[in-house]
Amino acid sequence: MSLLNAIKLDLRANTYSKKAAIVVVMYRIANHIALSRSAVIRILGYPILKIYQVFIVWLWGIDIPYFTKIGVGLNLGHGGAVVVNSDTVIGDRVLLRQFTTIGNKGLNMSGSPVIGNDVEIGANCVLIGDITIGNNVIIGAGSVVTKSIPADSVAYGNPLKITGRTVFGGSKPAHHKRARNMQMVTGNLVA
Numbered sequence: 001m002s003l004l005n006a007i008k009l010d011l012r013a014n015t016y017s018k019k020a021a022i023v024v025v026m027y028r029i030a031n032h033i034a035l036s037r038s039a040v041i042r043i044l045g046y047p048i049l050k051i052y053q054v055f056i057v058w059l060w061g062i063d064i065p066y067f068t069k070i071g072v073g074l075n076l077g078h079g080g081a082v083v084v085n086s087d088t089v090i091g092d093r094v095l096l097r098q099f100t101t102i103g104n105k106g107l108n109m110s111g112s113p114v115i116g117n118d119v120e121i122g123a124n125c126v127l128i129g130d131i132t133i134g135n136n137v138i139i140g141a142g143s144v145v146t147k148s149i150p151a152d153s154v155a156y157g158n159p160l161k162i163t164g165r166t167v168f169g170g171s172k173p174a175h176h177k178r179a180r181n182m183q184m185v186t187g188n189l190v191a
């Protein structure tokens with residue numbers, strides 16, 4: 001997909017906060033430069049990487065390294081601080097809410113989460129280690145996730161409990177709208 005099309009999808013996902021929209025577009029451009037095979041693009045784009053590092057990472061505290069692989073339609077919700085290890089892989093249309101950390105289990109330890117498509121992560125979560133989060137997963141606010149979560153699950157808490165399954169009806173462009181329209185089918189989670 002072209003950079004322009006990716007940016008269009010990112011902008012569409014971040015209508016809630018202009019700050020989030022700016023961050024995601026800046027990330028997308030910086031990521032494109034950082035991973036470019038062209039030395040010319042990497043050299044000419046170097047100042048943009050530094051601007052991203054200073055303004056987005058240091059000043060706004062949205063610590064998503066520009067090397068991190070993230071699919072299109074990343075939604076940063078309110079645009080609050082997050083920390084994501086650069087080894088993390090994030091799929092398409094993921095909602096990453098404020099004050100969440102995604103990373104490894106310790107200094108110099110390898111193994112960061114791989115997150116699928118259409119995943120919604122609640123505020124104040126911690127996802128650590130060599131784990132996989134399947135497609136269409138909802139992780140509740142304040143969860144500590146140290147184990148993989150299968151696709152189509154709702155999970156929350158510390159220790160984490162898988163409490164239901166996500167069933168999405170129809171196809172809607174904006175992920176957060178889609179999440180609101182979903183039905184959760186399980187014991188106490190019938191919506």
Ligand SMILES: CC(C)(COP(=O)(O)OP(=O)(O)OC[C@H]1O[C@@H](n2cnc3c(N)ncnc32)[C@H](O)[C@@H]1OP(=O)(O)O)[C@@H](O)C(=O)NCCC(=O)NCCS
Binds near residue numbers: 154
């Ligand atoms: C996980 C979640 C999607 C479940 O929503 P829901 O289906 O409407 O769940 P309910 O409110 O019916 O709660 C069902 C039970 O789970 C508990 N529960 C819900 N979310 C929880 C969470 N994140 N952590 C711990 N327990 C939770 C409720 O207290 C309730 O317990 P009870 O049966 O003992 O009363 C939602 O609670 C959540 O955490 N969303 C994240 C949203 C977010 O981050 N918002 C920030 C906005 S800025």
Ligand SMILES: CC(=O)OC[C@H](N)C(=O)O
Binds near residue numbers: 016076077078097176
């Ligand atoms: C991004 C967005 O829709 O935010 C609304 C709400 N605070 C939430 O996080 O779901």
